[in-house]
Amino acid sequence: YNLMMFPYPSAEGLHVGNIYAFTGADVNGRYHRLRGKTVFEPMGFDAFGIHSENHAIKVGVHPGELIPRNIANFRRQLRQMGGMFDWRHELSTTDPAYYKWTQWLFLQLLKAGKAYKKQAAVNWCPECKTVLANEQVIAGECERHPGVAVSQRFLEQWFFRITDYAERLLANLDDRAKMDWSHSTAMAQRNWIGRSEGAEIAFEAGGETIRVFTTRPDTLFGATFMVLAPEHPLTERLTTPAQRKTVEAYRQRAAATDLVSRRVGDREKTGVPTGAHAVNPATGEPIPVWIADYVLMEYGTGAIMAVPGHDQRDFEFASAFGLPVVRVLAAEGEDAGTPLEEALEATDDARLVNSGQFDGMNADEGGRAITAWLAERGAGRATVQYRLYDWCISRQRYWGPPIPIIYCEACGPVPVPEEDLPVLLPPLADFRPDDSGVSPLARDAAWYHVPCPGCGRPARRETDVSDTFLDSAWYYLRYPSTEFDDRPFDPARTRRWLPVASYIGGNEHAVLHLLYSRFLAMVLQELGHLHFEEPFARFRAHGLIVKDGAKMSKSRGNVVIPDEYIAQWGADTFRMYLMFLGPFEEGGDFRDAGISGPRRFLDRVWDYVGQAAGGPAGPGASAAPAEPIVAREALVKYHQTVKKVTGDLESLNYNTAIAAMMELLNTLREHEAVSLGVAEGLVVMLAPFAPHFAEECWERLGHGTSVMDAAWPGWDEQFLVQDRVEVVVQVNGKTRSRVTVPAGADEEAVGRAALADEATRRFLDGKTVRKRIYVPGRLINLVVG
RNA sequence: GCUCGGGUGGCGAAACUGGCAAACGCAGGGGACUUAAAAUCCCCAGGGGGAUCUCCCCCGUGUGGGUUCGAAUCCCACCCCGAGCACCA
Numbered sequence: 001y002n003l004m005m006f007p008y009p010s011a012e013g014l015h016v017g018n019i020y021a022f023t024g025a026d027v028n029g030r031y032h033r034l035r036g037k038t039v040f041e042p043m044g045f046d047a048f049g050i051h052s053e054n055h056a057i058k059v060g061v062h063p064g065e066l067i068p069r070n071i072a073n074f075r076r077q078l079r080q081m082g083g084m085f086d087w088r089h090e091l092s093t094t095d096p097a098y099y100k101w102t103q104w105l106f107l108q109l110l111k112a113g114k115a116y117k118k119q120a121a122v123n124w125c126p127e128c129k130t131v132l133a134n135e136q137v138i139a140g141e142c143e144r145h146p147g148v149a150v151s152q153r154f155l156e157q158w159f160f161r162i163t164d165y166a167e168r169l170l171a172n173l174d175d176r177a178k179m180d181w182s183h184s185t186a187m188a189q190r191n192w193i194g195r196s197e198g199a200e201i202a203f204e205a206g207g208e209t210i211r212v213f214t215t216r217p218d219t220l221f222g223a224t225f226m227v228l229a230p231e232h233p234l235t236e237r238l239t240t241p242a243q244r245k246t247v248e249a250y251r252q253r254a255a256a257t258d259l260v261s262r263r264v265g266d267r268e269k270t271g272v273p274t275g276a277h278a279v280n281p282a283t284g285e286p287i288p289v290w291i292a293d294y295v296l297m298e299y300g301t302g303a304i305m306a307v308p309g310h311d312q313r314d315f316e317f318a319s320a321f322g323l324p325v326v327r328v329l330a331a332e333g334e335d336a337g338t339p340l341e342e343a344l345e346a347t348d349d350a351r352l353v354n355s356g357q358f359d360g361m362n363a364d365e366g367g368r369a370i371t372a373w374l375a376e377r378g379a380g381r382a383t384v385q386y387r388l389y390d391w392c393i394s395r396q397r398y399w400g401p402p403i404p405i406i407y408c409e410a411c412g413p414v415p416v417p418e419e420d421l422p423v424l425l426p427p428l429a430d431f432r433p434d435d436s437g438v439s440p441l442a443r444d445a446a447w448y449h450v451p452c453p454g455c456g457r458p459a460r461r462e463t464d465v466s467d468t469f470l471d472s473a474w475y476y477l478r479y480p481s482t483e484f485d486d487r488p489f490d491p492a493r494t495r496r497w498l499p500v501a502s503y504i505g506g507n508e509h510a511v512l513h514l515l516y517s518r519f520l521a522m523v524l525q526e527l528g529h530l531h532f533e534e535p536f537a538r539f540r541a542h543g544l545i546v547k548d549g550a551k552m553s554k555s556r557g558n559v560v561i562p563d564e565y566i567a568q569w570g571a572d573t574f575r576m577y578l579m580f581l582g583p584f585e586e587g588g589d590f591r592d593a594g595i596s597g598p599r600r601f602l603d604r605v606w607d608y609v610g611q612a613a614g615g616p617a618g619p620g621a622s623a624a625p626a627e628p629i630v631a632r633e634a635l636v637k638y639h640q641t642v643k644k645v646t647g648d649l650e651s652l653n654y655n656t657a658i659a660a661m662m663e664l665l666n667t668l669r670e671h672e673a674v675s676l677g678v679a680e681g682l683v684v685m686l687a688p689f690a691p692h693f694a695e696e697c698w699e700r701l702g703h704g705t706s707v708m709d710a711a712w713p714g715w716d717e718q719f720l721v722q723d724r725v726e727v728v729v730q731v732n733g734k735t736r737s738r739v740t741v742p743a744g745a746d747e748e749a750v751g752r753a754a755l756a757d758e759a760t761r762r763f764l765d766g767k768t769v770r771k772r773i774y775v776p777g778r779l780i781n782l783v784v785g
Numbered sequence: 786g787c788u789c790g791g792g793u794g795g796c797g798a799a800a801c802u803g804g805c806a807a808a809c810g811c812a813g814g815g816g817a818c819u820u821a822a823a824a825u826c827c828c829c830a831g832g833g834g835g836a837u838c839u840c841c842c843c844c845g846u847g848u849g850g851g852u853u854c855g856a857a858u859c860c861c862a863c864c865c866c867g868a869g870c871a872c873c874a
Contacts, residue, residue, distance in 0.1 A: 184868075187789050191870045198874085214874060227874090267872075294872045304874045312786090313872050387873055510869075544868095580810070582798065586791085594797065597810045603825095656799070659809035666809090728805050733855040735805050773854055779804050783854050 001040050001497045002029035003476055003536070005505035005513070008046040008468075009070035010055040014077045016560040016578075016590055017506075017545045017552060023575045024542050024584045024654065025504040026083045030688035031649045032502075033084070034712045040497055041084050042479040044091035045071050048099070049468030050128055053399035054144065057432060063399050064427060067094060077563065082571050082691045084708075089482045093471035098478060099401035100422035101488035102471055105520070106158075106393075107404060107415050114161045114523055115393075117413065122392060124153040129433035130396045152255075157394040158403060158464070162519045166193055166386040168533075169518055178534040182541040182585065188510035194387025199371045201305065201380040205278035205289060208234055213300035213385050216310065217374070218346070218366035220282045221355040222328035223305035224318070226289045227271065229297040230254035238289055240275030247272055247291060254293045269294055269317040280305075281379045282356070282370070292317065300385055308343065315343040328355050329363065391516060393467040396439040398431035400465030408452035408459040417453050423461070439463040473516040476500055476535060489529075499532045507541040514539070540652060543587020545578075552590075560590055572690035573599045579654040579689055601662050602693055605682065608665065609697045612679035634673030637664055638681065639719035645685050646712070654689070661685060676701065681713035729754045730781040731763040747774040754780050 004025035007018055014022075029041040047067045055070075056063035071092065078085060091098055109115040124130070125142040142148045162169075170193045172178050173186045198215035203226060210226060228235055230251045239247045250272045271292025280287050294313055295304050308318035309327040318325050329350040330336050336353035344350075346363040353359055358366050374380030394403065402423045404416035416423055426447040431440050441463040442448055452459035480493040505514075514536075521535040544551060547558040565574050576598035582588035641664040648657035661682065668678065680701055687694035687707045698707035722743055727750055729737040737759035741750050751772055754760050764784060771783040 184790065188869050191788060194870075194873070196873075212874080216874080269872085292872095294874095296873070299873045301874095306874085311874070313874075316872095385873080387870085507868075580797090588797070591797075591811085594811045600825095601810085655797095656809080659799075662809055726805095730804080730855075733804095733853095738805075771854060773804090775804055779855090781804080781854055 001476075001480075001500045001502070002032065003042070003479075003500045003503045005503075005509065006044040006046050006472070006475060007074060008049060008051050009067060009074045010051040011070075012561075013070075013073050014081075014562065015552060016562050019077075019081055019562045019574070020545045020578045020587075021504065021506060021542050022078070022083055023081065023578055024652065025502075026081075027575075027579060027649070027654060027688040028502055028504065028652065029084050030691060030708065031712075033708060034684060034687060034710065036711070039084070040089075040480065041086055042089045042091075043078060043083065043085040043087070044475060044479065045074065045093065046468065046472050046475070047071065047092045047094040048400045048465075048471050050130065050144070050395070050397060050399075051468070053397060053431070054128070056399070062429070062431065067092075080566055080571055081562070082575065084691070089479050091475065091478055091482050093401075093468075093475065096422045096424055097485055099425075099471070101478065102401045102466065102474070103404040103416070103421050103423060104418060104488060105470070105474060106466060107418060107421075108527060108529075109160060109523060110415055112523065112527055114164070115158060116161070117156055117158050119154055119156050120159075120392070121152050122155055122157060124151050126151060128397075129435060155394070155396075157392050158466075160391040160393055160519070162391045162516070163386060163388050165519050165522050166195070166388050167384075168522060169193060169388075169515065170195055172518075172534055175534075178537070179539070180537065181539040182507070185507055185510045185514065185539060185541050188507065189515055192388065192511040192515065196385045196387075198383065198385065199367075199374070199380050200301070200383045201281065201374060202378075203278040203281065203305065205234075205238060205276055208237055210234060210238075210278055210289070210303050211301045212303045212305045213383065214305055216307065216346075216363075216367065217371045217380070218352060218358075218361075218363045219307040219310045219328050220280070220305070220370050220374075221352075221358070222307040222309045222326045223280050223282075223287065224308060224324045224326055225287050225306045226278050227292045227295045227304050227306050227314075227317070228274075228289065229295040229302040230291050230293055231297040232291070232302045234303075235274065235291055238274045238276040243273060243275035247274055250291060267294075269313070269320050271317065271321065281374060281377070288323070290317075290321075298389065299387070309340055310343050310346065312343040315340070326354060328352055391467075391469075391519070393470055394464040395467055396464055397433055398425075398428060398440045398465070400468065401425065401471070402441060403462045403464050403466050405462035406450055406453060406459045407462065408454060408457060410457060411452055411454040411459075413462075414452060414454050414459070420453070425465075439465065441465070469512055469516050472513050473520045476503075476517070477530075495531060498530075499534060500536045501538065503536040503539045504542055505539070506544070510541070540585060542584055543582070545581075545587055545590050547590050565592070565595070569595055569599055570692075572693040573602060576602065576658060576689050580658045582655055584652050584654050598658070601658075601665065602690060604665055604669070605686065606693075606697070608668065608674070609679050609683065609700055611674045612676045613700050613702065630673035630675045630678070631671040634668050634671040634675075634678070636719045636722075637667040638678050639715040642681060642685070642713045642715040643720065646715075649688065657685075658689065680710075683707060684710050684713055725777045727754075727777065728779040729757060729760045730779060731760065732783055733781060736760055736763045743777065747772070747776075747780075750774060750780050751782075754782060 002025060004022055007014060029039045033039040052063055052067055056066045059066060093099060106115060125145060125148060127142060127145040127148045170190065173189060196215050198213055199217040201212050201214060201217065201220065203210045203212065235247065269292065271290045274289045274291060276289045277286040278289050295302065306314040306317065308314040308323065308325040310329060315325065325340055327336065327340055327344060329344055329346055330353045331347065332349050332351065350363060352361045352366045355366065358369055361369060371380060371382050402425060404421060404423045406414045406416060408414055426441065426444045428440055428444055430443065433440060448460055448463065450459055450461055451457065477489040477494065480497045481487065481490040484490050517535055521530060522533045524530045525533045546552065547560060550558060552559045562574065573595065577595045580598055641660050644660040645657045648654065664682065683694050683697040683701065684707060694707045698710065724740050725743050726738050726740050728735055729739055737757050739753045739757050741753050764782065767784040769782045769784055773781040
């Protein structure tokens with residue numbers, strides 16, 4: 001199962017970046033097919049979603065009309081680039097036969113208690129006029145509208161409990177047997193899940209208990225005040241009558257501030273005291289309780305113990321409001337009373353001070369000891385926190401699968417019965433979102449008002465559609481089973497093809513699509529629908545194609561459309577050029593200057609094939625190397641190349657594979673070594689990169705069947721072992737000469753040969769050899785005094 | 786700030802596990818072919834210096850140190866570029 005990320009057909013067509021990614025994946029698929037595997041390489045279209053809808057709004061055409069048009073163009077380009085796609089299994093997420101099952105998935109998660117609804121502060125993009133997932137908010141701005149600040153709104157939203165799976169999602173990343181992934185992608189997921197070890201500590205405050213999470217329990221003695229998030233539920237009960245007005249004003253101001261600017265880290269600290277005091281369980285001292293918006297309700301417990309001596313944010317807050325700073329860490333020999341200019345970080349030689357019986361311990365020991373001490377008193381315990389949020393899937397937009405829920409006055413939210421799926425998206429003429437926060441779907445009265453499936457009384461439909469990432473979180477499950485309309489994925493097909501053997505795609509989806517897909521697979525496995533929990537056995541992130549050092553984007557005007565290049569140079573030359581540009585996993589800078597290199601190479605191969613087709617058959621790919629009718633050097637090069645190219649294709653090192661084939665051709669030409677067998681082997685090795693060209697060559701070489709049905713060439717080790725080898729001679733580590741010795745010569749023999757070598761002798765200059773280092777068959781280093 | 790990548794000729798890059806730095810290609814120079822140009826083919830090509838000119842020396846993989854017989858590769862410190870995360874307690 002050779003999977004690549006299906007495109008969203010929103011723009012004018014595929015750009016060079018898509019072609020690059022798909023070509024790299026297609027080379028992989030074709031290689032494995034030539035190795036004798038049955039390769040499934042499907043293609044489809046991620047055609048729902050905000051990208052597509054915004055494009056439709058911009059162009060002024062209904063997406064229901066525009067998207068099929070775009071898809072037709074994409075299909076044309078995909079055929080042109082020569083991908084080995086199985087079009088019988090094409091899918092589009094906008095097809096009711098597909099999104100029926102997207103809705104079905106929602107119902108399965110709902111049944112399993114993994115979907116829930118809550119009123120939540122959400123990211124609202126005033127430009128998209130919809131809620132964004134946290135993943136779609138980049139540095140406080142909408143990912144699709146740079147410069148547009150995302151604001152805060154409170155809406156009832158559907159969420160998926162991805163946080164229940166934080167530990168498993170994290171742990172599996174280290175399990176190579178389950179998932180062999182690009183390092184960078186796994187790393188991005190680790191960051192996103194954001195695991196922190198620490199302690200939960202209870203502070204008593206006038207009959208109430210404030211729980212905090214801290215990663216630094218060792219600094220407990222330095223906690224001189226506490227801070228609650230403005231939304232913290234305890235705020236109301238803790239606030240003293242004298243402070244009520246101040247606190248209320250602050251809370252209202254915080255609520256009006258959008259989520260985004262709340263999270264900008266370098267803002268001036270603001271906050272107000274509640275008037276209440278809590279007791280530091282370590283010191284027994286009363287410490288004031290404040291509220292401030294630098295503490296976030298969404299993380300940890302929404303409350304912190306503030307340790308201004310050893311946390312920079314707390315230090316800034318204490319400085320702004322004149323709160324006491326106590327240091328509880330000091331370097332060896334440093335005076336525990338020295339005042340701090342800024343928060344002091346824990347270092348290896350730092351020891352606890354001002355911390356009673358824990359004085360003298362380092363931060364780690366102290367943290368463990370204090371946590372244990374708290375646990376004995378029932379005031380704390382070691383715990384783990386994750387940065388991951390639950391996945392908000394509600395979108396107040398038109399172009400998506402309606403969430404299959406019906407609201408009834410009597411029964412509440414009722415799932416649409418599975419036999420009534422799909423809930424079809426009504427064909428709305430005016431599908432534009434407005435500021436109301438209500439999806440455009442509410443405007444279609446006939447669609448909106450339905451009888452309750454439970455009691456039959458008048459009810460109304462959920463008007464939100466689901467996030468595009470839900471569509472794409474399971475498309476790989478659908479591909480093998482596209483012809484079944486009575487099940488989302490056929491069990492036998494699924495067992496035959498899944499998990500995906502190779503998935504190649506961009507790292508921009510490292511924490512969105514790739515995390516959601518994993519989560520969904522885990523849930524489906526628990527529910528007994530799947531036999532695996534990790535959907536992608538191998539994932540490789542390809543690099544980015546940039547232009548003039550910058551990422552291609554419409555706003556920069558540096559997007560390269562592949563069509564003209566394919567028209568001018570041919571799809572195969574273009575594929576070869578892209579794969580030759582640099583390491584596939586690193587990407588590269590698109591320059592049209594270099595494209596003539598691969599073209600010249602293919603032209604020369606064409607000439608060589610012409611000669612070989614007319615010439616005598618010789619040893620090579622399939623034939624036994626009977627008569628060396630061509631120079632032995634050429635044959636050796638051939639077998640070396642087969643081995644090199646095979647290894648490089650396994651590891652996606654396409655650029656060096658192409659370079660090796662170029663070297664081979666250069667050697668063949670140099671020795672005028674024309675051989676049918678060698679030509680055949682070379683053509684088969686070229687087939688993954690230049691499939692149309694290889695097909696023509698194959699026919700020219702006298703074959704009546706497709707080159708894709710040929711066998712991958714093998715190499716003969718007998719050509720790889722040489723009877724004489726060249727050994728580099730170094731004197732004091734500098735290369736001075738080289739000598740040719742019989743393969744397997746021992747150190748003594750090579751040493752003698754080196755000493756007999758005239759060029760070497762000049763550098764020895766009569767001095768005695770103090771030491772001799774010999775790397776067998778490679779190098780000898782003579783150290784002279 | 787934290788976490789990952791990366792920095793090698795004019796350019797894209799290569800270099801197995803510490804063992805000939807620059808393979809392969811682009812651009813460039815010279816030559817052959819041609820009335821000419823394009824295409825094609827052959828040769829040259831990291832920098833500097835020397836020479837008895839089919840030869841030799843020195844320098845050279847972001848910077849500075851270190852380990853080693855030997856470092857693009859390993860270690861320490863720093864600089865720069867890219868990506869992810871970020872008032873995450």
